[in-house]
Amino acid sequence: MAHGAGGKSSRRLVEGLFAPLLYPDSAGPLTDAAQLSIEGTRIAVTTDSFVVKPLQFPGGSIGELAVNGTVNDLAVSGARAEVMTVTYILEAGLATEVLEAEVRAMASAAQRAGVQIVSGDTKVVEHGKADGMYITTTGIGSLIHGMKIDPGLIRPGDKVLVSGPIGDHGVTILLARGELDLEAELTSDTRSVLPLVEVLAEASGPGIRWMRDPTRGGVATSLNELARDCGLGIVIDEDAIPMHDAVRGACELLGLDPLHIANEGQFLAVIAPEYSDAAVNALNLLPGGEDARIIGTVCEHPAAAVLVMTSYGGSRIIDMLVGDPLPRIC
Amino acid sequence: MKFVDEFRERELVTRTAEEIRRLADPARHYRFMEVCGGHTHAIYRFGLKDLLPENIELIHGPGCPVCVLPMGRIDDGLAIAQQDGVIFAAFGDMMRVPGTTGSPLEHKARGMDVRIVYSPSDALKLARGNPDKHVMFFAIGFETTAPSTALTLMRARAQDVRNFSVFCNHVTIIPAIRAILDSPDMRLDAFIGPGHVSTVIGCRPYEWIVKEERKPIVISGFEPLDMLQSIVMLLRQLQSGEAKVENQYRRVVPWEGNRAALKAMAEVFQLRPYFEWRGLGFISQSALRMRDAFAKWDAEQRFEVPGVRVTDPKAAQCGEVLKGVLKPHQCKLFGHECTPEHPIGALMVSSEGSCAAYYNYEHRKTATATMLSQAV
Amino acid sequence: MNDENELAAPPGECHMCLAIPGRIIEISTDNPDSALVDVVSVRRRVDLGLLQDDRPQPGDWVLIHVGFAMSKISEEDANDQMQTLRMLGESEAALQEVKGYGLGDEDNGTSTSSQGEKTT
Numbered sequence: 172m173a174h175g176a177g178g179k180s181s182r183r184l185v186e187g188l189f190a191p192l193l194y195p196d197s198a199g200p201l202t203d204a205a206q207l208s209i210e211g212t213r214i215a216v217t218t219d220s221f222v223v224k225p226l227q228f229p230g231g232s233i234g235e236l237a238v239n240g241t242v243n244d245l246a247v248s249g250a251r252a253e254v255m256t257v258t259y260i261l262e263a264g265l266a267t268e269v270l271e272a273e274v275r276a277m278a279s280a281a282q283r284a285g286v287q288i289v290s291g292d293t294k295v296v297e298h299g300k301a302d303g304m305y306i307t308t309t310g311i312g313s314l315i316h317g318m319k320i321d322p323g324l325i326r327p328g329d330k331v332l333v334s335g336p337i338g339d340h341g342v343t344i345l346l347a348r349g350e351l352d353l354e355a356e357l358t359s360d361t362r363s364v365l366p367l368v369e370v371l372a373e374a375s376g377p378g379i380r381w382m383r384d385p386t387r388g389g390v391a392t393s394l395n396e397l398a399r400d401c402g403l404g405i406v407i408d409e410d411a412i413p414m415h416d417a418v419r420g421a422c423e424l425l426g427l428d429p430l431h432i433a434n435e436g437q438f439l440a441v442i443a444p445e446y447s448d449a450a451v452n453a454l455n456l457l458p459g460g461e462d463a464r465i466i467g468t469v470c471e472h473p474a475a476a477v478l479v480m481t482s483y484g485g486s487r488i489i490d491m492l493v494g495d496p497l498p499r500i501c
Numbered sequence: 502m503k504f505v506d507e508f509r510e511r512e513l514v515t516r517t518a519e520e521i522r523r524l525a526d527p528a529r530h531y532r533f534m535e536v537c538g539g540h541t542h543a544i545y546r547f548g549l550k551d552l553l554p555e556n557i558e559l560i561h562g563p564g565c566p567v568c569v570l571p572m573g574r575i576d577d578g579l580a581i582a583q584q585d586g587v588i589f590a591a592f593g594d595m596m597r598v599p600g601t602t603g604s605p606l607e608h609k610a611r612g613m614d615v616r617i618v619y620s621p622s623d624a625l626k627l628a629r630g631n632p633d634k635h636v637m638f639f640a641i642g643f644e645t646t647a648p649s650t651a652l653t654l655m656r657a658r659a660q661d662v663r664n665f666s667v668f669c670n671h672v673t674i675i676p677a678i679r680a681i682l683d684s685p686d687m688r689l690d691a692f693i694g695p696g697h698v699s700t701v702i703g704c705r706p707y708e709w710i711v712k713e714e715r716k717p718i719v720i721s722g723f724e725p726l727d728m729l730q731s732i733v734m735l736l737r738q739l740q741s742g743e744a745k746v747e748n749q750y751r752r753v754v755p756w757e758g759n760r761a762a763l764k765a766m767a768e769v770f771q772l773r774p775y776f777e778w779r780g781l782g783f784i785s786q787s788a789l790r791m792r793d794a795f796a797k798w799d800a801e802q803r804f805e806v807p808g809v810r811v812t813d814p815k816a817a818q819c820g821e822v823l824k825g826v827l828k829p830h831q832c833k834l835f836g837h838e839c840t841p842e843h844p845i846g847a848l849m850v851s852s853e854g855s856c857a858a859y860y861n862y863e864h865r866k867t868a869t870a871t872m873l874s875q876a877v
Numbered sequence: 878m879n880d881e882n883e884l885a886a887p888p889g890e891c892h893m894c895l896a897i898p899g900r901i902i903e904i905s906t907d908n909p910d911s912a913l914v915d916v917v918s919v920r921r922r923v924d925l926g927l928l929q930d931d932r933p934q935p936g937d938w939v940l941i942h943v944g945f946a947m948s949k950i951s952e953e954d955a956n957d958q959m960q961t962l963r964m965l966g967e968s969e970a971a972l973q974e975v976k977g978y979g980l981g982d983e984d985n986g987t988s989t990s991s992q993g994e995k996t997t
Contacts, residue, residue, distance in 0.1 A: 351619065352944075355919040419502070420917025423897055425619070426593065482511045486548055487862040502917050504898040504938060504950055513962050520965050539895050592943070620944025622924055642943075645896070649945040652926045697896050700940065700948040723895065726962060733965070752954035753940050759948060762927045 182396070182491070204248035206314070213314050215250035217241060220307040226269065228347040230339075230358030233306060234276035236435055239361050240386070241310035242284045246368040247382040247438050249320045250312035255281070256290040257308050262301035273304065284363040286310070315369060317376030322441075325380045325401045330447035331467035332440045334367055334460065335360065337390055338418035341432035346421070353424065355417040360436035367460050371440065374453035378446025384438045388492040391430040393439055394477045395491040405477045407467035407489075430479070431492050441469060504752070508724030509547075517729040518552040524736040531557045532688060533735060534825060536678060537695035538565030538853020539723055545862035547725045557732070560825040563677050564695055565853035566641045567594050568823060568846070569778045570670055573811040575600035578639045578668045579608055581804045588614045588631065590624040591639040597841075597850040601811055604850075621653040621667075628657075628665035635664045637800050640671060645697040647671040647789060648762035651769035654791070654798050668800035669790055672776065674698050675706050676787035680778075682714055686826045691735045693728065694720035696750040701766075703758025704746050711744040722750040769795055779813065779847075780820030819846035822855060829859035836860065896942035898950055899923065901935050914941065 204217035219240050223233045242252040257277065261270065281288050339360040346353050364384065371379065381401075385393040390412075394405045414429055422429050442450050447465055454460035473488065480486045525531065535541060541561045544550060550559065563569055579600050582589035589605060596606045596617060609615035614634070618624045624638035640650045650667060657665050674695055681687055694707060699720045707718050717738040721731035731749045738744065748754055769791060776788030791799040800806075813819050817839065818832040829835055829848070839845040841860060848854035899914035904925070909932070914923045924945045925933065931949065933939050939946035 352623075352922045353919055354921070416918045420919035423502070424916055424919060424921065426895075481546075481548055482509065482514075486551075487546065490861070502898070503900075504955060507955070507959055513959075513965075516965055517962060542895075620924070622944055645947070646943055648927055649924070649943050652924070652945070697940075697942060697947070700896075730958070730962060749958075752951045752958060753948050755948065759927060761929045762947070765927065 204245050204250060204310075204312075206248070206250075215245055215248050215312045215314060216309065217244040217248065217312075218307065218309045219244055220305065222302065222305055223344065224302050225344075225347055226273065226303050228359055229343055231361040231435075232273060232276050233304060234273035235280040235361050236359075237306040237308050238277050238280035238284055238286065238288075239363050239435060240384075241308045242286055242363045242365055243384045243436075243438065245310050245312040246363070246365045247384050249315050249318040249368075249372075249379075249382070251315050251365060251369070252284065252286040252310050252312040254287045254289045255308050255310040256292075257288055257306060258292045259294070260301050260305040260307075261293060261295045262303050263295055263298045265303050269303065273306075280363075284365065315372050318372045318379055319377070320379055320382060322381045322397075322401055324443075325397075325403065325441055325469055326443075327403060327469055327471050328444050329380060329441050329469040330444055330465045331394070331405060331407065331469065332442055332447065332450060332454075333390065333413065333464055333466050334364060334437045334439075334454065335462040336413040336415050336418070337385070337434055337437060338414060338422065338429040338432040340435040341389070342418050342421045342427075344433075345425075351425070353421060355421060357415065357417045357421075360434060362436035362459065364436060364438050367454055367457060367463075368438065370453050370457050370460070371450055375442055375446035375450040378443035378450070379440055380443065381441040382438055385434050387433050389429070389431040389433055390439065391428070391477065391489045392491045395489075397439075397441065398475050398477050401469075402475050404470040404473045404475070405467055406470050407477065407479045409479050409481050411464055411466045413462040413464050428489070430489055505724060508722065508726040510726065514552070514725050514729060517726060517733060520733050521552075521557070521729065521736065522554050524733065524740065525554050525557055526740070527556065529556060531736075531739070532560055532690050533557065533693055533732065534560040534562045534681070534689050534691075535693040535721075535728075536562035536564040536674065537693075537698065538568070538851070538855070539697065540693055540695070540721065540728065541565075541855050542853055542858050543723050543725070543728060545858040548862075549725060549728060552729070553732070559693075560689065561822075561855040562681060562692075562825060563778070563781060563823045564643065564674065564698075565823075565848070565851050565855070566643055566646070566670075566672060567598055567851040568819070568848045568854045569672060569677070569780065570598075570641065570847065571777050571779050571811060572600060572813065573777075573807075573809050574670055575604075576602070576811060577806045577808060578637070578670075578800075579605065579613070580807050581637050581668060581800055582608070582613055582615070584804070586634050588616055588627065588634050588636045589639065590616045590618045590627055590636050592619070592641065593617050594851050594853075595639055595641065597844065598847045599844055599850075621650045622656075625653050625657055625662060625665055628662055629660075632664060635666065637804075638665070638667045640667045640669050642671055643674050643695070643698050644671075644701045644766070645695075647770065648701055648759070648765045651762075651765040654769050654795055655765065657798055658795065663797070666798050666800040666803050667791065669770070671770070671789040672778070673772075673787055673789070674702075676784045677778065677781065678707075678710065680781045680784055681824060682710070682716075684824060684826075686824065689716065690739060691716050692718040693731050693735070694718045694746075696720055696722050696727070696754060699748075699750070699754045699758070701759050701762045704748050704754065704756050705758075707746045711746055715744045717744045717747075719747045719749050720754055722753065768792075777810070780823035814845055817845045819848055822848055829856040832856070896940045896947060898938055899941050901933050901937050901939060903935055912946070914939070914946075916941070 204215045206215050221237045226233045241255050245252045343357045343359045383393040398405050451463055454463035477489050478486050479489050597604050605615050628636035710718050717735050719731040719734045721727050734747050770789040771792050772786045773788045773790045775783045775785045777783050796802045821827040839849050844850045848856035899916040902913045902915050905911040910926045912923050912925050923941055928946050933949050938950040940948045
C-alpha cells in the first residue's frame, strides 16, 4: 500500500521495477511527462490515475481531479494540454447519478481548462473492488514557448517558489471522510495551474529550471526528488510557506506535517535568481496567484537533502514520505 | 495560534538563550535530563540544542510510553486482535511499532481489522457503531492519558457497552525517574519535568527528588520559550546551590494537579505489583491495571493473552538509549539496520522516541557533514 | 466495506500525545461534558469530563489531549510569564547600555579608574 503513496516506496517501485523494464533507454531522471517528436513536431505526453475516497468533497470531485491533474502534469513539464483520453473503472452497483455527476464535472473542468476529451473507455469490476470509481487519463500537449526547463542548469542560489497555500486538498479529503470529529472551512485547491504557468513563462521563461506539482507526498516529497536528482541542497524557510490557518490547525491536532500533504492546484518551481522577483510579482498579480511566494534557495549543502529552517535558526532535515499518512487522496 | 505563537517569539528566544549563556558556568558541564518524550521531540523540532552553549548537555529520559513497552506486550495486544470479529484500535503512534510478527500496520495489510483513533472515546464510539464486532483499545500513555481512558471505561460501564475492552499499558512516571536515579550509570545535575503529566499529578509527587537526591526540577511547558526559561530556572538554582520543585508551566499546571482526573484513575485502575519496562527492567508499582469492578472491560481478563516475554534483539541497544546512557547514534544499529522504514525497536518509530527524533532532525545533517568533510 | 483509516503518521512527526490549546465555542445543551472547541479555526468536539470540578465556559481556553480537556489555561499566568521573559532581556540590555558609557569598567582598556562609577 505504501508503494502508491508517492514517497520513498513509490520511488523504489518506479526506479527499481518499472524504469529498467519499461524504459531501459531513458537516460535522465524520471519526469511527470515525456517529450517526443512526431514527424518533427514536439509534443508532451503524460498519463495518470486517480483514486480518491470520497468521490465528492468540498471544492471538487474525482472527475475534476482527473482533468486538472492531467493538465497540471503537462503544465509543469512546460506543455499546454490540448487533448486527453479517459478510462473509467467502475464498481458494479455504482449509482448512475454519481457516474453522471462525474462525467459532467469532467466535461465542465475540461472546458475551463481548455482541453478536449477525445477518447475513452469503460470497464466494470465487481462490487467492492473500485471504491466506486477509478479514473485514468492520458494527456497530450504542445510545448509552451519561452520555457526551456532544464534541471541540469540548477545552481546554488536559485530560488524555490510555490504557487500558493499548501495542504488544502489532503486535509479537505481527510475531513470529508467524516471519521474525525473535525470541522473546518476548507476546500480542495483543485484547479488547472496552466494560466499561472503561462504567466510565469512570460515573465521569467528563460530562468525556469524545474517545476513539479506536489500531489501525493506533498511539497517535501517533490523537493526531495529534486534534491536527489540534482545532488544539491534545498533550504526552505518554514515561516515563508503560505498555508491556511485551518490546515495549520488540523495538522497540529492530528499530528501531521503540512509538507507531506497532497496538493491538487499548486506547483513548485526553481527559478534563477535574476528572474525570481519578476516571477513572483507576475504571479501575485494574477487571480489565484496572490499567495505565490519564494520559500527557499538551492544551496550546496546539505547535499541531496531538504532542510527546513525554523524562525530562530534551528533546522531539521525533512524526508520524503515514509509510508502512507493519507491513502486514497488523489 | 494563541498560547503557542507567543511562546515561540524569535526575539525573546534569542534573549533567553543569551541569558542561558550568561548564567552557565564555563567551568562546569551540565547534564539535564528531560524526562518526557514530548520535550525530546520539541528540542529537535525547534533546534533548541543549537541555541545552548556546549557545556549544557540534554539527556533524553524514558518518557515515551510506547518506547518503554516490551515487545511481548505488543504481541499480546495483536494476539487478542487476531481473533475473529475483533477490531484493534489504537493511537497512530502504535501503528508502526514492531511486534515479533510485525507491526499493527503490517498486520492490517495481512487482513487484521486495525483502526486509528484519536481518543479513547473514539474507540468506545467505534464499539457502539459496530455491535457485531468487539473493539479492543490498546491503551498506552503516562498519567496524562490514563484519566481519559478511565473516564471512557466509566462511561462504557454506565452505558453497559458489552463489545468494548481495554488492553491497559498505562505506566506511571515517578517510578521511572526513580529507576533512572538509582541507576549507577547515570550522573545528572537536574531535571526538566514533564509538563503534561503534571497537569494531572501536580507538582508534589516530585518533592522527593529535591529532598532525597538534592537535584533541582523545573516542570516545563513545550514551546521553545518554555524550555529555555526552564533551563534558566535550573541554572539559577544550581548557581545558588538550591534544589527545589518549580513550576514553569503555571499557565496550565496546577500545583495540586487535577483532582477529578486523579479520582477517575483511582476508581478504575490499581497499580500492578510490578511491570517490565524496556531498558529499565521490572519496576514495582509502576503500571496500571483495571480494578475487578471493571473486569468485563479488561481485555486481559476477557481474552487469552500469551504473555510471552520477548527480549530485544541482542544487538539493539534500546535500553541504554532509553536510560540516556547512550545517545541514539551510538547504538550500533542506528541508521543501518534500524531506520524509520524498518525499525528494530519502538524508539525509532514513536513520535516521542529519541531515535526517531534524532534520525529525522540530526542524523542526516551529521551524515552530510561527515560526507562533506571526507570529500575535502 | 472496511473503513480503511490508515492515518499512521510519518515516524517522529505525530504529535498525537501532545496537548494543544483550544477555545471553547459552545457547550452542548444535552451533554454538559461535551463542548465544541476551536483550534486555529478548526472545530472539534472535546470532552470536558475531567474538568467537572471547575467547568470552563464559552470563551475559556483549555489544554486538549486525546480529545479531552485536561486543564484551563490561565491567560493571566501566560501574560505574567511573557512579562518575566521580556524583563530578562531588558535588565541585561540596560546593563550593556551602562557599560557602553565607559564609566570605569574593566572592558575599557584605557579606563580612567578615578571616574569609578560602578556598574551593577
